[in-house]
Amino acid sequence: MKHIFSLLILFSLLIQGCIGDDFVDDNVEPILQITTTPDTLALGSTFQFEAMYLNNIGAQESVDVQWESADQEVISISSPDGLAQALQIGSSTIRASYQFDEKVIEDIIEIHVGQNTVDVLQSKSGTIETTSFYTLKGDFEFIETEEGVLLDIAENYEASSGLPGLYIYLSNNPNSIANALEVSAVDVFNGAHRYDIPNVDFEEYQFIVYFCKPFNVKVGQADL
Amino acid sequence: MKKYTKYILLLMVLTIQTNVFAGGPWPQNKGKGYFKLSEWWTVFDQHYTDLGKIDPNLTTGIFNTNLYAEYGLTNRITTIVNMPLFSRNYMNNLRSATTSEIIIPGESINSVGDLDLGFKYGLSKPGAKIAVSATLILGIPLGQTAGGSLENLQTGDGEFNQMVQFDFGKSFQINNIPAYISAFTGINNRTNEFSEEFRIGGEIGLGLMDSKLWVNTRINAVESLKNGATAETVNSTSIFANNTEYLSLGFEANLYLSKNIGISAGFATALRGEIIAAAPSYSVGVFLDLK
The missing domain is CATH 2.60.40.1080 (Immunoglobulin-like)
Incomplete structure (x- = not known):
């Protein structure tokens, strides 16, 4: 019996998982x-x-x-x-x-x-789309402001409330949040809402990325 | 309180159920017992979403070293303990496939897990044709609820739950091979904004090689009453999605090496689920059966 327990303890120690590596395909065109x-x-x-x-x-x-x-x-x-x-x-x-x-x-x-310099505040619009099997959709307008940018999400926005730890980022890589700006934790799952994002240039980021922190995986995105 | 990963705990519950229900509706006789030291683990890189579809996730591993014990206080009352003595939860590094640089560093936590303490009462008399028992299981939160820099590693859910279940079973023979069939149903009352759960399951077992080898298969289902917190109803997105559900299928073999001592190996997987890992779990162990 002692041997069996010793073997089990040894086996337990051997199989306790080590941290390995997962790779994300984050290659984009420069x-x-x-x-x-x-x-x-x-x-x-x-x-x-x-x-x-x-x-x-x-x-x-x-x-x-x-x-x-x-x-x-x-x-x-x-x-x-x-x-x-x-x-x-x-x-x-x-x-x-x-x-x-x-x-x-x-x-x-x-x-x-x-005759005069004209620097018009810009805006552009787009659609948030899910890249997963979680519900995430809605239109948005991305508006340049004096302080930075405003992300104005439309009434038709809908996100799964079953999804934990959902965060929104501005990123220049649609598949990665490395070098991205974390805008906020998502706490609105239906309807219109907005994010004021100071100190961001209108052309500074290429994508909106919705990222689930607990799963460490992208859930949705939008092109800017 | 941070609870990113209750699905992990649900997986733990899966294995806890495997152990707790191992006795079926039959209480231990007074002074008799069953003790098992086992290792349970799962490693998964995908999970069921709230729509029941499968999505990827960062590879996550959970390893539990469990001590499970049943002991007959009387011929009709058995006390049950399931204690994860050592629980490890880790997540892999997330690296760039382009540069190999680490984007999100992997992390791990190690601690004890949540304790399950139960009492089984035989409602039917010993030797009845159909055995019936009632069991109360108390989930004592001893594990760590928010480990790692993102607080998304757990070895416990931080909630005190109370589960009441009823077991029914019948033993019989097939061509002189001993066999049994059992079923259970129960309600798990959970605290701390977790949804209550309805549970149901069944098990069939056969005693082969003159009852030296017992093999069984189990099917368990958990249906959430969906009355707990979600990311929408709590003012924090750090809480992990509640309302997890699954249908699991498991197999287990127990081989007696002597009259009282044996080894076991098991396997379980979710056939369908919501907010739960989409990968099999495994267990191996040694047991002492004081018949």
Whole structure:
């Protein structure tokens, strides 16, 4: 009997699980995005353009961005610092590019030159969709504010209240919350509600991600 | 109080049920007993959602070293104890498949688990054709309820529950092979905003090799009354979803190595469920049967 108990205790010690590794497929296409997007520059003014490079896991990296203006007579821009000067009434496209591994990624915006600088607060809308077998759906509007951004979720929003520890993030990787901003624990499961998110640039994040902390798994997402 | 992972406890309940119900409706005779030291474990990377569908989760492991005991206080009253002496709950590291960097570090906790203390009373007289018993089981919360940096590791649910159940059973022979069939039904009254549960189950067993090897299969069901807290009704999303349900199927073999001592091995899995792991659980143990 002693031997049997000893063997069981030994067996128990041997099979007590060790922490292993799970892997999440978090590979994304690198992107370059111009994050300062005025609608109109005042004639004769200067403007500092900025761009954000997100690598293959959606993390921001500092890189040397090349800046070009399609019409140097309307807007001139120096590279790589991105300092632009509005020279003439009209329009020009501004191109930011970054070359790596023989690939070039770019972002292009159109900028006007007028009598005054016009920087319109922006907004965009989309739909939250489940990526799991938990109910999660609803429309939203993502609105730039003076303080940051406002995530305004519509009346048709619905989320499973059976799901524990649901959190909402802003992320640049749809499959990972690494480098993401945790917005809030979710405590509304039906109907309209909103999140004021200060100190966030309108173009800073690409995705809304709903993540279940207890299961450590993504539940839903929306493109921004 | 943080209770991210009550589904884990439900899994523990699964194995506790396996043990507690092992005696069926037959109380121990006075001064006789049954004692078992066993190891139970499950490792799962998917779970049933509240819609009964299967979703992935970070790989989670639960290991319990249990001491189970039945002892006959009288010929009709048996006391039952199930104590997870050592309970371990862990979650794997979550790593980037692109960079191999750790996104969420794995964690584990080790402690004792929740104690189950029960009393079984034989409603039928010893030797009756159909044995009937009533059992009261008290769940004493001794385990850890919120371990790890995310407080999503548990070895106990933090609630004191009281379960009343009735067992019915009949022993018989099939071609001179001893056999039994039993069933139970019960209500589990839970505190701390957990939903009450209705439980029902059945078991068939056969005694092979001159009753040296007993094999059985069990089917258990738990239906939540869905009157407890959810993430919507409590002002915190940290509480794990209540209202878990399952239908489980289990098999167990007990081999007597001598008149009183034997070894056992078991297996159970959920056939359907809501907010419960979608993976089998296993157990091995040694027992002492003081007949």
